[in-house]
Amino acid sequence: MTETFSIRQMCDAFEVTPRTLRFYEQKELLAPMRSGTRRLYTRRDRARLTLILRGKRFGFSLEDIRQLLEIYDREGSASQVVRTCELAKAWLVQMEAQRAEMGAAIDDLRAEIAKGAALIAGFQQAAE
Amino acid sequence: MTETFSIRQMCDAFEVTPRTLRFYEQKELLAPMRSGTRRLYTRRDRARLTLILRGKRFGFSLEDIRQLLEIYDREGSASQVVRTCELAKAWLVQMEAQRAEMGAAIDDLRAEIAKGAALIAGFQQAAE
DNA sequence: AGGGGAGTTGACGTACGCGTCAACGTAACG
DNA sequence: CGTTACGTTGACGCGTACGTCAACTCCCCT
Structure with missing residues (x-):
């Protein structure tokens, strides 16, 4: 199995x-x-x-990830678990920040695409 | 200025x-x-x-980013703008996928923290 | 005129994340 | 028993993203 x-x-x-x-x-x-x-x-x-x-x-980085993996390794004493949990929370903050920034970047990119679409529409109008 | x-x-x-x-x-x-x-x-x-x-x-990578920067460089002919716009849309798909995966990773991590918290609560109960 | 401080161009060094051999082991098949 | 396939451990190489000198040029200031 x-x-x-x-x-x-x-x-x-x-x-x-x-x-x-x-x-x-x-x-x-x-x-x-x-x-x-x-x-x-x-x-x-x-x-x-x-x-x-x-x-x-x-x-x-792989070293970052090695740290992260320890979090998913459920093993150790009480104080070990507490420490790991704190580490995990720190990672959570990092990742949430990165996700938020990614959202902003996506919005920027969308805006840029809209500008491009407007430009293209202008070209087509001119061609008619 | x-x-x-x-x-x-x-x-x-x-x-x-x-x-x-x-x-x-x-x-x-x-x-x-x-x-x-x-x-x-x-x-x-x-x-x-x-x-x-x-x-x-x-x-x-820096090479990826170089491509991305071209998107924000508003310059060129109609066909150039169209091409750039397509490229931008491809990037958008990529980034949205990555954002979604980041959300999943965050949820995973949150669950792991909850498990840890439960464990800690158990330790404290045992100590009383 | 002389001396700092900031900036410039090479050129070599380095950490990370593997790619790419070479040389060898070993288990299975006919 | 040979060979074919798959796996193993070094060891060196390579692309990316810079760090770290050295040697030189300006420009300003006293």
């Missing part, structure tokens, strides 16, 4: 190269099991990789 | 180094005027730099 993936299956599923997966492992973002020397990726590894690729799309 | 900035004033205003501004210029993201050999940054350059730094925060 713990369906495991080979490195190739992971690559096909997530559109990354083996090099990338090994690199993430070296950077301690992933820690797949081994069957002999071969890597076996579990559901947990797939969840982590999803978060890694998502983080990258937002422009976070 | 075309208040221009020296390179140092730009750096202080945007928290970047001279090297960064010269690098952006070399990559044709900026094209400040010159007074002799010295760079003079106009309002237009400041607007562009704002867009550049914003784009970087979203994880876009």
Whole structure:
């Protein structure tokens, strides 16, 4: 039931190269099991990789993402959980700010498109 | 009234180094005027730099951003404007997708924080 | 005239995120 | 038993985005 993936299956599923997966492992973002020397990726590894690729799309560094992943690793003492929770809240603030800025950028771009559309309409009018 | 900035004033205003501004210029993201050999940054350059730094925060490459900046450069023939407008719309789709994904990531993180808070509440209960 | 301070152009160095070999292991198939 | 396929560990290379000198030019000020 713990369906495991080979490195190739992971690559096909997530559109990354083996090099990338090994690199993430070296950077301690992933820690797949081994069957002999071969890597076996579990559901947990797939969840982590999803978060890694998502983080990258937002422009976070792998080191940033490594911190973030710790938040999703439910383990540790009470004080550890408290610390992690604080860290998570800090991330939340960051991400909400970025989302807001993205909204502003989208509005700007929309306005620019509207200006362009108006220009085009002008051209067509002139051509009639 | 075309208040221009020296390179140092730009750096202080945007928290970047001279090297960064010269690098952006070399990559044709900026094209400040010159007074002799010295760079003079106009309002237009400041607007562009704002867009550049914003784009970087979203994880876009400088080459991506160079494309984006063309959209904000209102100049050219009818067909040029049409082409630019199409490009802008493609960007809009991309950015809206990224914003949506950011929303999902934020929700995930919020849920994780809630789980942590529940755990902490449990610890406190046990300590009473 | 001399000395600062700000700016300029190379040129080399560096951190990050992988790409790309080479050389080897090993499990399976005919 | 050979070979074919898949996987492994180094090790070096490369593109991006700058940092960090060095060496020189201006311009201003006393």
